[in-house]
Amino acid sequence: MMLNNVSNTKRHILQLWLWVVLFIVKVESRCSNGCDLAFASYYVAKGSNLTYISKIFSQSIPLILKYNLQILSSDIIESGTRINVPFSCLCLNGDFLGHTFKYQTQIGDTYGKIASEVFANLTDEYWVQRVNLFKPVQIPDFAYINVTVNCTCGNRHVSKDYGLFATYPLRPGEDLKSLALNSGVPIMLLEQFNPGSNFSAGSGLVFVPAKG
Template sequence: MGSSDSVQAFIRINISFPCNCIKDEFLGHTFHCNIESGDTYASIVNKSYSNLTTINWLEQFNSYTATNISDDGVLNVTVSCLCGDSSISKDYGLFITYPLRAGDILESIARESNIATDMLRRYNIDVDFYAGTGFVYVPGKDTFISLS
C-alpha cells in the first residue's frame, strides 16, 4: 500500500510549472530542492529530477561545486521548457518536458503521447530520440485553455 507522500518508482507523472526567461538566455523554471546528507549533483539530476536538468546547470545556478555540496540547505534546480512555435502548429500551447529513459524511442513516445512522429521531430530538431538520456518537448493541449 502506497503513502500519500510518495510516488511509485519508475512511473511518469506530469507536473505543471510556469515557463520563464532565465538570465535572458533560455526558457525554464527554477525549483528549490532541499539537500540531504549524501546528495550529489548526479543523484539529484538522475534520481530526484529524472534528467530534467544537468550537472552543468546545477553548477551554474548554485554556489556549490559538484564535489563540495553542503549536507543541508537548498539547491536551485533549473529545468528547461518550451512555449511553442506557431510556425510549426497553432494547435499546441502546452508542452511536456519529457525525460528520455533507456528504451524510449521516437515511435514509443509518439504512441504514448498520441502525437505524430513528424510533429515530435519538428519541435525537437536536434534531439536523438534513441539516446536514452536528455529530454524532449511533447506538445499537448490544455482542456481549460482556448488557443483561439
C-alpha cells in the first residue's frame, strides 16, 4: 500500500513538473524577439517642439530628423501634424512587444494626463499605472516612472513585404478609409495587421506599415 502511495506521489510530481514546463513554453511563445526599429506616430500638440519630444522619448534630435524629412527647422514643428519617433520594439517579459520609456513627472501629472497629453495617446492610463508602483493619488513630482508603448514587428502570415511599423493612435475623425489614404496602405492589409480593431471609433491604437 505504501509503495502505491509513493508511486502516486512521484506521478503527481512528474505531472506538476510537466505542467510547469508547458506553462513556461506557452508564456515564452507570446511574442517574438522583437525588432531594432519601430515608430511612434506622435501627434504634435500646440507649443510642442523637438527638444521636448526628444527628451520624453530619450532620442536625439538628429535621429528623429532622419525619419522626418518634412521638418524644415531643427526644433519648430507645426502643431496638429504627426512625426515618426524611432524606438526599438522589444519582447517585454516574454509576454508582449513594446518599449518602456523613462519619464520624469511634473507638478500636477496624473497617469491619465501622462498617457493622453505627454505621450499623445500612444499608451493609456491603465498601461501607465500597470507598470508603476505609485498609487494614482500618490504620484510624486519629479520622479522617474515607466511609460510602456506597444509595438509590432509585423506578421509574416499576413505579408512578408512589411517589417517596419508605426504605433498609431487614432484621432477623432480618422477611420479606416482615411488612414489607408494617408498611409498608402491598402484597406485590406490594415485590417489584416489589426484584427479586431475598430477603426471607426476615432480612438485606440492601430499598427500601420511605415516607410524607413
